[in-house]
Amino acid sequence: MTRFRFLLATCLLLSVSPAHADDTKDAKKEIAFGINVARRGLWHEARFRFERAAAKNPDSASAFNNLGVTLEQQGEFEKARAAYERALQLEPKNLSIQQNYDLFREADEKRNRKLKKDATPPKATPTPDPAAPIGPAVETVR
Amino acid sequence: MSSPVRFLGLAALIASGCASALEVPIETPLKSKLDVSKFRRVLVAGFVTDLVDDGIDLSPETSRLLQNQLRSASKLQVLEPDRPPLNQELAKAFKPSEDVRVTREDRDRYRAAGERILGDGAFWRKLGEEYQNPLIVTGKLAFEEQNRAGFQQESSLARDNRGRVREVRGNRYAERKAFTLSADFSFIDGSTGRLLHKERFSEEVVYGEEQKVSPLSSYFELMDRLLPNFLGVISPQKIRGTRVLIP
Numbered sequence: 120m121t122r123f124r125f126l127l128a129t130c131l132l133l134s135v136s137p138a139h140a141d142d143t144k145d146a147k148k149e150i151a152f153g154i155n156v157a158r159r160g161l162w163h164e165a166r167f168r169f170e171r172a173a174a175k176n177p178d179s180a181s182a183f184n185n186l187g188v189t190l191e192q193q194g195e196f197e198k199a200r201a202a203y204e205r206a207l208q209l210e211p212k213n214l215s216i217q218q219n220y221d222l223f224r225e226a227d228e229k230r231n232r233k234l235k236k237d238a239t240p241p242k243a244t245p246t247p248d249p250a251a252p253i254g255p256a257v258e259t260v261r
Numbered sequence: 262m263s264s265p266v267r268f269l270g271l272a273a274l275i276a277s278g279c280a281s282a283l284e285v286p287i288e289t290p291l292k293s294k295l296d297v298s299k300f301r302r303v304l305v306a307g308f309v310t311d312l313v314d315d316g317i318d319l320s321p322e323t324s325r326l327l328q329n330q331l332r333s334a335s336k337l338q339v340l341e342p343d344r345p346p347l348n349q350e351l352a353k354a355f356k357p358s359e360d361v362r363v364t365r366e367d368r369d370r371y372r373a374a375g376e377r378i379l380g381d382g383a384f385w386r387k388l389g390e391e392y393q394n395p396l397i398v399t400g401k402l403a404f405e406e407q408n409r410a411g412f413q414q415e416s417s418l419a420r421d422n423r424g425r426v427r428e429v430r431g432n433r434y435a436e437r438k439a440f441t442l443s444a445d446f447s448f449i450d451g452s453t454g455r456l457l458h459k460e461r462f463s464e465e466v467v468y469g470e471e472q473k474v475s476p477l478s479s480y481f482e483l484m485d486r487l488l489p490n491f492l493g494v495i496s497p498q499k500i501r502g503t504r505v506l507i508p
Contacts, residue, residue, distance in 0.1 A: 147508075154283055154506045181507035188504040194290040215282050215505040226289060226500055 146176035153185060165189050173202075180210035184219060191223055196230070199223060283506045288499040295448055295458050297495050302395035303337040304451065306388065307345020308402040308444075309375030312368045316476040319402050320348050323444075323484070327398065330488055335496045340395055346388055347399050350378050375401065379447060382454035389451025396495070397449040400459075402442070404480055409437040409467055436470035442483040446491060460494060462487045 153168030166189040172182035187202035203220040210216060297303075305327045310319040324345050332339045354374045378384055385397060412432040419429045441463065448458040464483040468474050474482075489498065 150508055154508060157506060158283060158285055185506045188285070188287065188506060191289055191504065192287045196289075213507075215507055219504045222502060222504065226502060229500070230289075230291060 142175040143179075146172040146179050146182060149175065150179070150182055150185060153189075157185070157189065162189050162192050166193065178209060180206045180213060180216060183209065184213075184216045187223070188219060191226075196223075196227055200227070281508045283508075284503050285506055286501065287504050288501050291493065291498045291500055293497050294460075294494045297335075297337065297396055300337055300394075300396040300451075302340050302393060302451075303331055303335065303495075304340040304342070304388075304392050304395040304397050305331070305345070306342075306397050306399040307347035307349075307351075308400055309347065309351065309372070309379060310402050310404075312371040313363050317404060317480050319404055319480075320345050322480070323402055326481075326484055326488075327491070330492060331495075334492045337396065337495075340392055342392075347375075347378060350384065351375055354378065384454070385449045385451065386454030389449075389454060392451060394450075394452040396457075397451050398446060399449065400447045401445040403444075404440065404442050404476070404483075406476060407439045407441065409439045410435065411437070437467055439465055439467040440476065440479040440483060441465045442480065442487065444487060444491075446494070448494065458494060460490075462490055 149168045149172035153165045153172065156168065157165035166186065169182055169186040169189055172179060173186055176182060183202045183206035187199045187206060190196075190199035190202055200223065203216065203223055206216045207213070207220055305324045307324055308320045321344075328339050328341060331337065351371075351374060354377070355371050379399065379401070389395065389397065411434070413435045414430065415433050416428050416430045418426050421427050442465075443461065443463045445459065445461045447456055449455065450457050464486045466479055466482055468479075492498065
Protein backbone atom coordinates (compact mmCIF):
# COMPACT_ATOMS: atom_id res chain seq x y z
CA MET A 120 0.00 0.00 0.00
CA THR A 121 2.85 2.34 0.93
CA ARG A 122 4.52 1.56 -2.40
CA PHE A 123 1.27 2.31 -4.27
CA ARG A 124 0.90 5.66 -2.48
CA PHE A 125 4.46 6.57 -3.35
CA LEU A 126 3.85 5.71 -7.02
CA LEU A 127 0.65 7.80 -7.12
CA ALA A 128 2.37 10.79 -5.56
CA THR A 129 5.21 10.53 -8.08
CA CYS A 130 2.76 10.42 -10.98
CA LEU A 131 0.90 13.43 -9.65
CA LEU A 132 4.07 15.42 -9.26
CA LEU A 133 5.18 14.53 -12.77
CA SER A 134 1.83 15.43 -14.29
CA VAL A 135 1.99 18.98 -12.89
CA SER A 136 4.91 20.33 -14.82
CA PRO A 137 6.61 23.46 -13.50
CA ALA A 138 6.10 25.23 -16.84
CA HIS A 139 2.34 24.65 -16.70
CA ALA A 140 2.18 25.90 -13.14
CA ASP A 141 4.10 29.04 -14.13
CA ASP A 142 1.71 29.72 -17.00
CA THR A 143 -1.29 29.39 -14.73
CA LYS A 144 0.30 31.74 -12.24
CA ASP A 145 1.19 34.22 -14.99
CA ALA A 146 -2.33 34.03 -16.37
CA LYS A 147 -3.71 34.91 -12.96
CA LYS A 148 -1.40 37.90 -12.78
CA GLU A 149 -2.50 39.07 -16.21
CA ILE A 150 -6.15 38.71 -15.20
CA ALA A 151 -5.61 40.69 -11.99
CA PHE A 152 -3.88 43.43 -13.94
CA GLY A 153 -6.58 43.35 -16.63
CA ILE A 154 -9.31 43.81 -14.03
CA ASN A 155 -7.39 46.66 -12.47
CA VAL A 156 -7.15 48.56 -15.75
CA ALA A 157 -10.69 47.68 -16.85
CA ARG A 158 -12.14 49.29 -13.75
CA ARG A 159 -10.30 52.48 -14.76
CA GLY A 160 -11.86 52.31 -18.20
CA LEU A 161 -8.66 51.28 -20.05
CA TRP A 162 -10.39 48.63 -22.09
CA HIS A 163 -7.73 48.22 -24.80
CA GLU A 164 -5.11 47.38 -22.22
CA ALA A 165 -7.54 45.12 -20.38
CA ARG A 166 -8.27 43.23 -23.58
CA PHE A 167 -4.56 42.75 -24.24
CA ARG A 168 -4.11 41.33 -20.72
CA PHE A 169 -7.08 38.98 -20.91
CA GLU A 170 -5.97 37.74 -24.33
CA ARG A 171 -2.55 36.96 -22.91
CA ALA A 172 -4.11 35.24 -19.93
CA ALA A 173 -6.25 33.09 -22.21
CA ALA A 174 -3.21 32.22 -24.33
CA LYS A 175 -1.18 31.25 -21.28
CA ASN A 176 -3.96 29.26 -19.69
CA PRO A 177 -6.55 28.13 -22.26
CA ASP A 178 -8.48 26.42 -19.45
CA SER A 179 -9.09 29.65 -17.56
CA ALA A 180 -12.80 30.39 -17.61
CA SER A 181 -12.27 33.79 -15.98
CA ALA A 182 -9.81 34.84 -18.72
CA PHE A 183 -12.39 34.04 -21.40
CA ASN A 184 -15.25 35.61 -19.43
CA ASN A 185 -13.33 38.83 -18.90
CA LEU A 186 -12.23 38.83 -22.52
CA GLY A 187 -15.90 38.52 -23.48
CA VAL A 188 -16.72 41.61 -21.41
CA THR A 189 -13.95 43.71 -23.01
CA LEU A 190 -14.86 42.56 -26.53
CA GLU A 191 -18.48 43.45 -25.87
CA GLN A 192 -17.45 46.87 -24.60
CA GLN A 193 -15.46 47.37 -27.82
CA GLY A 194 -18.36 46.37 -30.04
CA GLU A 195 -16.88 43.09 -31.29
CA PHE A 196 -19.99 41.11 -30.59
CA GLU A 197 -19.27 37.87 -32.46
CA LYS A 198 -15.90 37.50 -30.77
CA ALA A 199 -17.50 38.35 -27.42
CA ARG A 200 -20.09 35.64 -27.92
CA ALA A 201 -17.36 33.07 -28.70
CA ALA A 202 -15.40 34.11 -25.60
CA TYR A 203 -18.44 33.84 -23.30
CA GLU A 204 -19.35 30.47 -24.79
CA ARG A 205 -15.82 29.17 -24.24
CA ALA A 206 -15.92 30.41 -20.64
CA LEU A 207 -19.22 28.63 -20.07
CA GLN A 208 -17.85 25.49 -21.67
CA LEU A 209 -15.01 25.55 -19.15
CA GLU A 210 -17.22 26.37 -16.16
CA PRO A 211 -20.83 25.58 -16.99
CA LYS A 212 -22.04 26.16 -13.44
CA ASN A 213 -20.45 29.55 -12.92
CA LEU A 214 -23.35 31.92 -12.26
CA SER A 215 -21.37 35.09 -13.00
CA ILE A 216 -20.44 33.85 -16.48
CA GLN A 217 -24.01 32.69 -17.09
CA GLN A 218 -25.32 36.09 -16.02
CA ASN A 219 -22.89 37.92 -18.31
CA TYR A 220 -23.81 35.66 -21.20
CA ASP A 221 -27.55 36.12 -20.63
CA LEU A 222 -27.17 39.91 -20.50
CA PHE A 223 -25.00 39.85 -23.60
CA ARG A 224 -27.57 37.80 -25.52
CA GLU A 225 -30.38 40.09 -24.39
CA ALA A 226 -28.49 43.18 -25.58
CA ASP A 227 -27.49 41.42 -28.81
CA GLU A 228 -31.10 40.54 -29.58
CA LYS A 229 -32.08 44.18 -29.07
CA ARG A 230 -29.31 45.32 -31.40
CA ASN A 231 -30.25 42.80 -34.05
CA ARG A 232 -33.92 43.73 -33.85
CA LYS A 233 -32.96 47.36 -34.37
CA LEU A 234 -30.67 46.51 -37.28
CA LYS A 235 -33.32 44.29 -38.87
CA LYS A 236 -35.83 47.11 -38.60
CA ASP A 237 -33.46 49.48 -40.33
CA ALA A 238 -32.14 46.99 -42.86
CA THR A 239 -34.43 48.01 -45.73
CA PRO A 240 -32.58 50.81 -47.54
CA PRO A 241 -34.49 53.65 -49.16
CA LYS A 242 -35.18 53.04 -52.81
CA ALA A 243 -32.60 55.14 -54.55
CA THR A 244 -32.16 55.73 -58.23
CA PRO A 245 -28.57 55.31 -59.50
CA THR A 246 -28.53 58.76 -61.10
CA PRO A 247 -30.74 61.00 -59.06
CA ASP A 248 -32.87 63.51 -60.87
CA PRO A 249 -32.99 66.53 -58.59
CA ALA A 250 -36.18 67.76 -60.16
CA ALA A 251 -37.98 64.48 -59.55
CA PRO A 252 -40.12 64.14 -56.44
CA ILE A 253 -38.78 62.19 -53.50
CA GLY A 254 -39.36 58.49 -53.93
CA PRO A 255 -40.80 55.95 -51.51
CA ALA A 256 -38.91 55.68 -48.30
CA VAL A 257 -38.18 53.39 -45.45
CA GLU A 258 -40.75 53.71 -42.75
CA THR A 259 -39.79 52.38 -39.39
CA VAL A 260 -42.68 52.39 -36.98
CA ARG A 261 -41.88 52.12 -33.32
CA MET B 262 -12.50 19.10 11.65
CA SER B 263 -15.87 19.76 13.30
CA SER B 264 -18.89 20.62 11.18
CA PRO B 265 -19.29 24.27 12.32
CA VAL B 266 -15.64 24.98 11.55
CA ARG B 267 -15.98 23.36 8.14
CA PHE B 268 -19.12 25.38 7.48
CA LEU B 269 -17.43 28.63 8.50
CA GLY B 270 -14.45 27.86 6.30
CA LEU B 271 -16.70 27.16 3.34
CA ALA B 272 -18.70 30.34 3.95
CA ALA B 273 -15.51 32.40 4.14
CA LEU B 274 -14.29 30.84 0.92
CA ILE B 275 -17.56 31.63 -0.88
CA ALA B 276 -17.64 35.14 0.55
CA SER B 277 -14.08 35.84 -0.54
CA GLY B 278 -14.87 34.50 -4.01
CA CYS B 279 -17.97 36.66 -4.32
CA ALA B 280 -16.28 39.75 -2.98
CA SER B 281 -13.45 39.56 -5.49
CA ALA B 282 -15.74 39.33 -8.53
CA LEU B 283 -16.10 42.86 -9.79
CA GLU B 284 -19.14 44.39 -11.41
CA VAL B 285 -18.17 46.96 -14.03
CA PRO B 286 -20.29 49.34 -16.07
CA ILE B 287 -19.97 48.87 -19.83
CA GLU B 288 -21.15 50.87 -22.82
CA THR B 289 -21.59 48.94 -26.02
CA PRO B 290 -21.53 50.99 -29.21
CA LEU B 291 -24.43 51.07 -31.62
CA LYS B 292 -23.73 52.42 -35.11
CA SER B 293 -25.81 55.24 -36.50
CA LYS B 294 -28.39 54.23 -39.09
CA LEU B 295 -27.27 56.83 -41.59
CA ASP B 296 -23.72 57.49 -42.71
CA VAL B 297 -23.41 61.25 -42.45
CA SER B 298 -19.65 61.42 -42.92
CA LYS B 299 -20.02 63.33 -46.22
CA PHE B 300 -21.87 66.18 -44.54
CA ARG B 301 -20.38 69.04 -42.58
CA ARG B 302 -23.60 70.85 -41.75
CA VAL B 303 -27.11 69.98 -40.73
CA LEU B 304 -30.19 72.09 -41.34
CA VAL B 305 -33.44 71.51 -39.48
CA ALA B 306 -35.74 72.90 -42.13
CA GLY B 307 -39.04 72.81 -40.22
CA PHE B 308 -42.00 70.45 -40.24
CA VAL B 309 -45.42 70.11 -41.74
CA THR B 310 -47.95 70.23 -38.91
CA ASP B 311 -51.68 70.59 -38.59
CA LEU B 312 -53.05 73.97 -39.61
CA VAL B 313 -54.54 74.45 -36.15
CA ASP B 314 -52.04 74.00 -33.36
CA ASP B 315 -52.93 72.36 -30.05
CA GLY B 316 -51.48 75.06 -27.85
CA ILE B 317 -47.95 74.62 -29.19
CA ASP B 318 -46.23 76.10 -32.19
CA LEU B 319 -44.99 72.67 -33.13
CA SER B 320 -42.65 73.34 -36.04
CA PRO B 321 -40.45 76.08 -34.50
CA GLU B 322 -40.49 74.39 -31.06
CA THR B 323 -39.34 71.09 -32.54
CA SER B 324 -36.79 72.73 -34.82
CA ARG B 325 -35.27 74.59 -31.89
CA LEU B 326 -35.21 71.47 -29.72
CA LEU B 327 -33.58 69.36 -32.42
CA GLN B 328 -31.00 72.05 -33.13
CA ASN B 329 -30.01 72.08 -29.46
CA GLN B 330 -29.79 68.31 -29.33
CA LEU B 331 -27.81 68.06 -32.54
CA ARG B 332 -25.37 70.66 -31.28
CA SER B 333 -24.38 68.43 -28.37
CA ALA B 334 -24.87 64.97 -29.90
CA SER B 335 -23.47 65.39 -33.39
CA LYS B 336 -20.24 66.63 -34.92
CA LEU B 337 -22.09 68.45 -37.68
CA GLN B 338 -22.34 72.22 -37.66
CA VAL B 339 -25.93 73.10 -36.86
CA LEU B 340 -27.35 75.81 -39.12
CA GLU B 341 -29.82 78.25 -37.63
CA PRO B 342 -32.19 79.88 -40.09
CA ASP B 343 -34.35 82.74 -38.77
CA ARG B 344 -37.50 80.86 -39.66
CA PRO B 345 -37.84 77.20 -40.67
CA PRO B 346 -37.52 77.32 -44.49
CA LEU B 347 -40.18 74.67 -45.03
CA ASN B 348 -42.73 76.75 -43.13
CA GLN B 349 -41.80 79.86 -45.10
CA GLU B 350 -42.40 77.95 -48.32
CA LEU B 351 -45.63 76.55 -46.95
CA ALA B 352 -46.83 80.05 -46.06
CA LYS B 353 -46.22 81.06 -49.67
CA ALA B 354 -47.92 77.99 -51.11
CA PHE B 355 -50.99 77.96 -48.91
CA LYS B 356 -53.52 80.78 -48.96
CA PRO B 357 -56.25 80.29 -46.35
CA SER B 358 -59.87 80.89 -47.34
CA GLU B 359 -61.56 84.17 -46.52
CA ASP B 360 -63.55 82.60 -43.71
CA VAL B 361 -62.16 83.32 -40.26
CA ARG B 362 -62.83 79.78 -39.14
CA VAL B 363 -60.49 77.03 -40.29
CA THR B 364 -62.47 74.54 -42.28
CA ARG B 365 -61.71 70.90 -42.86
CA GLU B 366 -61.07 71.78 -46.47
CA ASP B 367 -58.42 74.31 -45.36
CA ARG B 368 -56.71 71.65 -43.29
CA ASP B 369 -56.70 69.19 -46.17
CA ARG B 370 -55.34 71.78 -48.58
CA TYR B 371 -52.66 72.77 -46.09
CA ARG B 372 -51.63 69.16 -45.56
CA ALA B 373 -51.55 68.53 -49.32
CA ALA B 374 -49.36 71.61 -49.84
CA GLY B 375 -47.01 70.34 -47.13
CA GLU B 376 -46.81 66.89 -48.71
CA ARG B 377 -46.06 68.45 -52.08
CA ILE B 378 -43.14 70.47 -50.69
CA LEU B 379 -41.80 67.46 -48.79
CA GLY B 380 -41.71 65.52 -52.05
CA ASP B 381 -40.25 68.35 -54.12
CA GLY B 382 -36.65 67.34 -54.78
CA ALA B 383 -35.94 70.60 -56.66
CA PHE B 384 -36.99 72.68 -53.65
CA TRP B 385 -34.65 70.74 -51.34
CA ARG B 386 -31.76 70.94 -53.79
CA LYS B 387 -32.22 74.71 -54.08
CA LEU B 388 -32.37 75.01 -50.32
CA GLY B 389 -29.27 72.82 -50.10
CA GLU B 390 -27.39 75.15 -52.46
CA GLU B 391 -28.39 78.12 -50.35
CA TYR B 392 -27.02 76.49 -47.18
CA GLN B 393 -23.91 74.86 -48.73
CA ASN B 394 -25.17 71.29 -49.14
CA PRO B 395 -26.15 70.31 -45.62
CA LEU B 396 -27.96 67.25 -44.39
CA ILE B 397 -31.56 68.44 -44.21
CA VAL B 398 -33.90 67.25 -41.47
CA THR B 399 -37.59 67.77 -42.09
CA GLY B 400 -40.86 65.85 -42.04
CA LYS B 401 -44.35 65.83 -40.57
CA LEU B 402 -45.46 66.24 -36.97
CA ALA B 403 -48.75 65.67 -35.24
CA PHE B 404 -49.48 66.39 -31.61
CA GLU B 405 -52.94 65.61 -30.28
CA GLU B 406 -54.80 65.62 -27.03
CA GLN B 407 -57.27 62.79 -26.66
CA ASN B 408 -59.97 62.14 -24.13
CA ARG B 409 -59.45 58.74 -22.56
CA ALA B 410 -62.17 58.96 -19.90
CA GLY B 411 -63.93 55.70 -19.24
CA PHE B 412 -64.59 52.88 -16.83
CA GLN B 413 -61.55 51.30 -15.27
CA GLN B 414 -61.38 47.99 -13.46
CA GLU B 415 -60.09 48.23 -9.94
CA SER B 416 -59.85 45.94 -6.96
CA SER B 417 -59.55 46.59 -3.27
CA LEU B 418 -59.37 44.54 -0.08
CA ALA B 419 -62.28 44.69 2.36
CA ARG B 420 -63.42 42.74 5.44
CA ASP B 421 -66.71 40.91 5.28
CA ASN B 422 -69.21 40.41 8.16
CA ARG B 423 -67.14 37.60 9.59
CA GLY B 424 -63.97 39.67 9.56
CA ARG B 425 -62.37 37.84 6.65
CA VAL B 426 -60.39 39.84 4.13
CA ARG B 427 -61.83 39.64 0.64
CA GLU B 428 -60.92 41.14 -2.65
CA VAL B 429 -63.65 43.37 -4.03
CA ARG B 430 -63.62 44.13 -7.73
CA GLY B 431 -65.48 46.89 -9.43
CA ASN B 432 -65.54 49.47 -12.17
CA ARG B 433 -64.93 53.15 -11.66
CA TYR B 434 -65.35 55.99 -14.07
CA ALA B 435 -62.08 57.87 -14.45
CA GLU B 436 -61.30 61.09 -16.25
CA ARG B 437 -58.12 60.60 -18.22
CA LYS B 438 -56.47 62.35 -21.07
CA ALA B 439 -53.72 61.33 -23.42
CA PHE B 440 -51.27 63.22 -25.56
CA THR B 441 -49.81 61.61 -28.65
CA LEU B 442 -46.90 62.78 -30.70
CA SER B 443 -46.21 61.32 -34.13
CA ALA B 444 -43.17 62.34 -36.08
CA ASP B 445 -42.22 61.36 -39.61
CA PHE B 446 -38.64 62.46 -39.95
CA SER B 447 -37.09 62.77 -43.40
CA PHE B 448 -33.36 63.08 -43.91
CA ILE B 449 -32.51 64.70 -47.22
CA ASP B 450 -29.20 65.13 -49.01
CA GLY B 451 -28.92 68.89 -49.56
CA SER B 452 -26.59 68.46 -52.54
CA THR B 453 -29.05 66.38 -54.60
CA GLY B 454 -32.42 67.01 -52.96
CA ARG B 455 -32.80 63.27 -52.59
CA LEU B 456 -34.35 61.50 -49.63
CA LEU B 457 -31.78 59.43 -47.73
CA HIS B 458 -33.84 58.04 -44.92
CA LYS B 459 -37.31 58.32 -43.51
CA GLU B 460 -38.47 57.13 -40.15
CA ARG B 461 -41.63 57.38 -38.12
CA PHE B 462 -41.76 57.61 -34.36
CA SER B 463 -44.84 57.68 -32.21
CA GLU B 464 -45.14 58.23 -28.48
CA GLU B 465 -48.09 58.53 -26.14
CA VAL B 466 -48.57 59.55 -22.55
CA VAL B 467 -51.75 59.13 -20.51
CA TYR B 468 -52.54 61.27 -17.47
CA GLY B 469 -55.00 60.55 -14.69
CA GLU B 470 -57.61 63.01 -13.49
CA GLU B 471 -55.44 64.22 -10.61
CA GLN B 472 -52.58 65.14 -12.93
CA LYS B 473 -52.78 68.62 -14.35
CA VAL B 474 -50.26 68.72 -17.15
CA SER B 475 -50.07 71.39 -19.81
CA PRO B 476 -49.76 70.41 -23.48
CA LEU B 477 -46.31 72.02 -23.58
CA SER B 478 -45.01 69.91 -20.66
CA SER B 479 -46.47 66.82 -22.22
CA TYR B 480 -44.89 67.69 -25.57
CA PHE B 481 -41.46 67.95 -23.94
CA GLU B 482 -41.98 64.68 -22.09
CA LEU B 483 -42.82 62.93 -25.35
CA MET B 484 -39.94 64.56 -27.22
CA ASP B 485 -37.61 63.49 -24.44
CA ARG B 486 -38.57 59.87 -25.12
CA LEU B 487 -38.33 60.26 -28.85
CA LEU B 488 -35.01 62.08 -29.06
CA PRO B 489 -32.63 59.13 -28.49
CA ASN B 490 -34.22 57.34 -31.45
CA PHE B 491 -33.98 60.44 -33.60
CA LEU B 492 -30.34 60.98 -32.69
CA GLY B 493 -29.61 57.29 -33.31
CA VAL B 494 -30.27 57.90 -36.99
CA ILE B 495 -27.33 60.23 -37.46
CA SER B 496 -25.01 59.72 -34.51
CA PRO B 497 -23.72 56.54 -32.87
CA GLN B 498 -25.48 55.59 -29.66
CA LYS B 499 -24.39 53.56 -26.65
CA ILE B 500 -26.21 50.85 -24.75
CA ARG B 501 -25.31 50.91 -21.07
CA GLY B 502 -25.13 47.83 -18.88
CA THR B 503 -23.05 46.03 -16.27
CA ARG B 504 -20.99 42.86 -16.47
CA VAL B 505 -18.96 40.84 -13.97
CA LEU B 506 -15.19 40.43 -14.19
CA ILE B 507 -13.86 37.31 -12.49
CA PRO B 508 -10.33 37.09 -10.99
